[in-house]
Amino acid sequence: MRIGVIGTGIGGLSAAALLGKQGHEVVLIEKTDRPGGRARVWKKDGFVFDMGPSWYLMPEIFDHYFEHFGRKAEDFYDLIRLNPSYRIFFPEREIIDISANLEENMELFDQLEENGAEKLREYLDQAEEKYEYLLDGLMYENLSGILSMLNPKLWRAGWKLSILSNIDGLVSKYFDDERSKKILEYSIVFLGGNPENTPALYSMISHIDFNLGVWYPYGGIGKIVEALVSLCEEYNVEFRYNTEVEHIQVENKKASKLITNKGSIDGDIFVVNADYPHSETDLLEKQYQQYPERYWEGKTIAPSAFVLYLGLDKKIDSLTHHNVILDHDWVAHFNQIFDEPGWPDKPAYYLCCPSRKDDTVAPEGMENIFVTVPISPGLEDTPDHREMYFKKIVSHMEKVIGEPIEDSIVVRRIFTLDDFANEYNAYKGTAVGLTHTFSQSAFFRPRHDSKKVDNLYYTGQYTHPGIGVPMALISSEIVADMITEDYDIA
Numbered sequence: 001m002r003i004g005v006i007g008t009g010i011g012g013l014s015a016a017a018l019l020g021k022q023g024h025e026v027v028l029i030e031k032t033d034r035p036g037g038r039a040r041v042w043k044k045d046g047f048v049f050d051m052g053p054s055w056y057l058m059p060e061i062f063d064h065y066f067e068h069f070g071r072k073a074e075d076f077y078d079l080i081r082l083n084p085s086y087r088i089f090f091p092e093r094e095i096i097d098i099s100a101n102l103e104e105n106m107e108l109f110d111q112l113e114e115n116g117a118e119k120l121r122e123y124l125d126q127a128e129e130k131y132e133y134l135l136d137g138l139m140y141e142n143l144s145g146i147l148s149m150l151n152p153k154l155w156r157a158g159w160k161l162s163i164l165s166n167i168d169g170l171v172s173k174y175f176d177d178e179r180s181k182k183i184l185e186y187s188i189v190f191l192g193g194n195p196e197n198t199p200a201l202y203s204m205i206s207h208i209d210f211n212l213g214v215w216y217p218y219g220g221i222g223k224i225v226e227a228l229v230s231l232c233e234e235y236n237v238e239f240r241y242n243t244e245v246e247h248i249q250v251e252n253k254k255a256s257k258l259i260t261n262k263g264s265i266d267g268d269i270f271v272v273n274a275d276y277p278h279s280e281t282d283l284l285e286k287q288y289q290q291y292p293e294r295y296w297e298g299k300t301i302a303p304s305a306f307v308l309y310l311g312l313d314k315k316i317d318s319l320t321h322h323n324v325i326l327d328h329d330w331v332a333h334f335n336q337i338f339d340e341p342g343w344p345d346k347p348a349y350y351l352c353c354p355s356r357k358d359d360t361v362a363p364e365g366m367e368n369i370f371v372t373v374p375i376s377p378g379l380e381d382t383p384d385h386r387e388m389y390f391k392k393i394v395s396h397m398e399k400v401i402g403e404p405i406e407d408s409i410v411v412r413r414i415f416t417l418d419d420f421a422n423e424y425n426a427y428k429g430t431a432v433g434l435t436h437t438f439s440q441s442a443f444f445r446p447r448h449d450s451k452k453v454d455n456l457y458y459t460g461q462y463t464h465p466g467i468g469v470p471m472a473l474i475s476s477e478i479v480a481d482m483i484t485e486d487y488d489i490a
Contacts, residue, residue: 001487004029004258004267006245009037010053010469011460012273013228015476018068019271020235022480022489027265028237029258031244031425035229037273038424038431039469041222044411046363047311049370050222051415052431053469054352055190055322056215057208061470062224065477069231076227078218082357085214086322088186089400090179097320098183100213113177120210123174123184127207134204142478143464144447168195170203182326186348189374191467192302192435194334199438216321219360224469240265245274248283248456255456269455269487271479276433276446276462278425290451296427300440302467303337303374304417305431306389311411312367316353318401319367323351325400333374341376343389349373351397366410371397377428381417390414433461441466448479449486457483 001024005016008030020026034040038052062073073079083100090096099105109116167188171181185195187205217223232239240262247259248270258265272279277296280289328346336344352370355362362368373393379385394406417429427433434440445464450456459479465471483489 001025001268001489002027002266003269003271003483004265005271005273006258006279007031007037007273007460008035008239009273009460010039010224010228010472011476012037012271013225013232014065014473015271015273015459015479016237017228017231017235018476018480019483020232020237021069022484024269026232026235026237027267028232028239029243029245029260029265030239030241031274032423033241035239035241036222036225039221039225041220041225042309042413044309044413045311047309047366047368047411048220048222048361049309049368049413050220050352050354051307051309053221054354054370056217056221056224057468058212058470059215060212061473065473066227068477069234073217073227076230077223080216080218080357082214082216082321084320085209086324087320088183088324089327090182091327093400093402094179095318096179096183098209102210105210109180112180113175116175116177116180119174119180123171123203124207124210127203127205128211130201131204131207134201138442139465140474140477141464142448142482143443143445144449144482165200166196167198167200167202170200171195182330186324186326186330189303189348189350192430192432193437194338194435196334197300197338197435197437199436199441201441202436214322216354216357218358220354220358221469245283248279248288248453250285250288250453253452254454269457269483271457271459271483273458273460275425275427276458276460277427279458282425284453288450288452291446300338300435300437301377301428301430302432302435304377304379304420304426304429305415306371306373306375306386306393307415308369308371308390308393309411309413309415310369310371310405310409311362312369312405312408313365313410314367314408315365316367316369316401316403316405318403319351319353319356319369321352321354321357323353325349325351325396327396327400337374337376341379343379343385344373344375347373347375347393349393374431375416377417377430379417379429381429386414386416432467434466436466448475448482 040051042049084097088096106117109120244261249257255270280291330348350372355368420426420429459475461467
């Protein structure tokens, strides 16, 4: 069969490779001039910047995917475990490293509060139980549609996974010290959420973080994109870059062709990895939209981000690979994201410095820095806003690390709201899609298959299991299996 895949994000590339291996004639259609979607790479003057994802977690998910091709991740890139996993900058210049060694982290938590090690061990035990239960049961399940609610695994999971309580409440049951709580809760930001509205089942991230470890593919996250592209090429997937889909033509409840800026593309099946709201509301006629505009208006959209790509002409020894800046009250920051939208006055943010471990991403003696500040989607984005916020963040970085930065910047790029909207057709400029609230998890997430167009499928972060590179890989496996089953392909 001829299958058209819209978008070369992780979900699109991984789905295309799987479908190509099954023997289908696959065409990948990409709006921009390169693959990767949010995981694209930007190169400038010897610096190599990962433009989006920068954390490599859950390595077994990558190996599970590559096993479909008789490969392992190590066949495509060198993987190293980071130590420290990350560094947290608290107020008053207090710096805490989270180690790759669990016993060292136990000692750390004992220093933070009484019986901290015992509390951490108990907390990680329940986090591991949730992770293993999801991995063995629901994570790879197709949860599209009302019938998925009858899945007995789902109801058994409800009791085990604490789906009706939130992360903040769960963490507070175990820990008293605010630093302990923030260490265990900040990762929820990467799911586009707030600890107060994210289900406690996502405490499993602490197991991923502390037990499975934080890893790095030498050369950057772009190496994952290269691996997926090489698999696509191996199975004769056709790439069409600088080709923007303008309309999905539907006849008799079946998509018949894609109308693009460079002509039409016929197909028997179509898989969408483009932004889900854009694909539904802009590419389909109203009668074929299963999720019209009013649906998205009623959803909790994940934050956008103010992103800085900075090349410095010097090294910054106070940084490690992953750095989390929690120098301010993060409750106020969350309020300015979700409750009272505005450019955050005193934000918490993430700073990645891959050149601390990887000499291929920056010229010798220089530093590659990637800064992500979560901000509310839908804010006004003007050149004045960008410059003002650049000054604010760089000034605060200088205070936190204790040395000047701005005069050492030799490469600079700002990527924020309008860029997400224009480059990725992202709804309201969101960086990652739908948050993982209770009502937006599992079978409550948008479907993998269209209810109104028989041969139209969706993959990527909007669908189950959700946000993140490993989740996008799983989503593509679910879609490939659905197509095989729906079309009785041996």
